[in-house]
Amino acid sequence: MKKIILSVITSALVVSANTDVYLNSGVKDYSNSKTKVDGKTNTVGFNYNYKQNFVGFNYTKDEVNREHPVTKRSIEELKVHKYNINYKYSVNQKWNLKASYIKILDNLAPTDQGRIYGIGTQYNILKGFSASFDVYKSDYKSFDVHQYDFALHKGFKVGDVKSKVTLIAKKIDIDGDKYGNYSFREKDYFTTGIKLNSSYNGYVGGVATFFGKRAFTVLKSGTKVQHHAMEQDKTYMLSFGKKFKNFDLIASYSFQNGMELPENQMDVDTKVTSLMLKYKF
Numbered sequence: 001m002k003k004i005i006l007s008v009i010t011s012a013l014v015v016s017a018n019t020d021v022y023l024n025s026g027v028k029d030y031s032n033s034k035t036k037v038d039g040k041t042n043t044v045g046f047n048y049n050y051k052q053n054f055v056g057f058n059y060t061k062d063e064v065n066r067e068h069p070v071t072k073r074s075i076e077e078l079k080v081h082k083y084n085i086n087y088k089y090s091v092n093q094k095w096n097l098k099a100s101y102i103k104i105l106d107n108l109a110p111t112d113q114g115r116i117y118g119i120g121t122q123y124n125i126l127k128g129f130s131a132s133f134d135v136y137k138s139d140y141k142s143f144d145v146h147q148y149d150f151a152l153h154k155g156f157k158v159g160d161v162k163s164k165v166t167l168i169a170k171k172i173d174i175d176g177d178k179y180g181n182y183s184f185r186e187k188d189y190f191t192t193g194i195k196l197n198s199s200y201n202g203y204v205g206g207v208a209t210f211f212g213k214r215a216f217t218v219l220k221s222g223t224k225v226q227h228h229a230m231e232q233d234k235t236y237m238l239s240f241g242k243k244f245k246n247f248d249l250i251a252s253y254s255f256q257n258g259m260e261l262p263e264n265q266m267d268v269d270t271k272v273t274s275l276m277l278k279y280k281f
Helices: 002-015
Strands: 019-031 036-050 053-067 074-090 095-106 115-126 129-139 143-158 161-176 188-200 203-214 230-243 247-260 265-280
Touching (some): 019 053, 230 265
Antiparallel strands (some): 036 053, 053 074, 095 115, 129 143, 161 188, 188 203, 230 247, 247 265
């Protein structure tokens, strides 16, 4: 992790202007999981803007403590490494084109060595109002996942408070029969969501929620993916922070409830609390 952080900082210093580097560190807590207890997650990355081009890179390392469901003794720790690169090109004031890629390294899951490819576009319909469409293919050893995202974005202002609301629809299709020894019971999912982000006098905040079941979901414009066989049903996210001259400090919390599919374990809660520090060059 230290080598990755140094590499990201060095890369940011090389490209210098119009660049930000960030570190996001958090803790995970699981309730009613078959084996997962708690863990930690760390992400380091940078974003670079040059004329009509945007390039982002991030690396995430997750470590989760596990215990035997009967004896409650510690068993092999789950270790996950994810690498992401994403790109956006502004064709003109109306059109943006997007592409993304994620590589997964997982010491336990059948989705180890998975690769997620994404392409998309965003069109500015009117001032402050736009629509986006994204397609993702998750390439795993024994199955693939195709995901189609459609979203509407609307910016507005109330007094000195600037806000943007986003309505999201995700269609997820699983192409294949098995995740390890588990045979899929459902292969098609459709979920909707809504996000609201606001800023006021340097303070920023956001809330988001998803409705409907989903699995193997690609999130955050192709920068994140949930690659374990977990059928999520309820999702809530909150964030709040402060933007300073050269850096941002933002705290986040997410809650998810669902079912671990191979274990047929119902009502599993996943809670993540994190703090991000971003420095702008």
